[in-house]
Amino acid sequence: MSNITATRPMQGSSTPIVLTIAGSDSGGGAGIQADIKAISATGSYACSVITAITAQNTLGVSAIFPIPLEHVEKQLDAVFTDLNVVAVKVGMLADCDIIKIVAAKIKQYQPAFLVVDPVMVATSGDLLLQTSAINTLKSELLPLADLITPNLPEGAALIDCEVPDNEDSMATMIAGLRQLGATAVLLKGGHLEQDENSNDLLILSEQVHHFAAKRINTRNTHGTGCTLSSAIASYLAQGRELLEAVRLGKQYISQAIAHADELAIGKGHGPVNHFFSGHADVR
Template identity: 80%
Template structure:
């Protein structure tokens, strides 16, 4: 069944991801970011993590048939304009999600290839990376890897500087997505936190001042969700990415206003009440 893809009064965004019991990343962060940027969030949970600001202690994948039932439920009733995909845990879930994306054909697909948490915990089984590359990434309008994820996807070394980031461009294009946002947040020695928006024939650099804070839990989840939200509201890809970058930069800048946990705390999704950037 194919649902209409035209923009509606209510920009509905589906997040397909894992649940973070600590509330800082995953489904919880996605819903906050989509809501804060003016979208309506619905969700499909792929895994339940036992997680807090200090790390992940357990992961329970949701049974495949129930992931499929959740996807059918939301797509059959809601006019979902954009989909954000995060943590998928294993190959079977990746295949199921890819099949449903092909079946329902949402207008926009944003894939955050979640592999490693801010704490360093592995969130994607290593044997699932090839499935992700073959089944899901070629369907995406944009994928949003950080530097370790970019390295895992391409087989290249993790970049240590912006020149080495640029050396990934050709290999990232070969993954088949329409565009790639390569995030430079892991270059912690740099004064700026710069990302590369890799399009078919061009590369745009998005610059932002680096914020000194340990409270960056859920940054990648929130950025990709914000991009999906802005796409659902009718922005073109480059504008949606620009607005998403602006949103997450502000959320990080205000992160220390929150007091959540003893480890890597969350970003401040609602740093200015209902935050809709234009």
């Protein structure tokens, strides 16, 4: 595994700014809280727009309160009209109207990079996206994305197929995922728990790249998807090419999971260790 060393923007250069648009996790392990930690730990500046407030801990989600649409819009305008947002990471959006306003603001302000983590199900199994909103997500937001990062259940929901139970059936999703309209799709294979490695597919228009990481035996995996997508957005904001940003993001999340058991947080699925080596960049 690569060494982790502190990183700062070059003297005289602007700080790479990443906006996360997502829900708040009161337990601190996923959502906005995980995004801000991952963006900060990988060397960028994090700002945020909160779309929903969840009552959530390591055991599950007990309530979701969508932020009023007018206030979501005001948050977006406040950030975009002042800060030089280079990359945007989108997570939990909760309903159709919020998806539509986020898509409209992305079109209006045109950040350089858009990474969408189509959050639908929490680690605990709780539904985080209304079923009726999936079609709106597909039609309004995903075609704007430079990268979407579904896990296997999310990918299956997006293209209406069975959830794969092996790598061969995972590969059959490639054509359907390309039709969603995003520039690239990172299909995460972490749910294939019987496999020794956690293998992901980076699906481009004409190529597929494989990323393999040793599977780590821990129950502390809360917020892995949020963390990975935020790290990738952070590296894109710093000027990395997509393939390199995904590689670095994968290395970062692998280390964060490997160090997760150093934390003792909650009674259920604990969080990954975002700051396993201070404010860091993977080299």
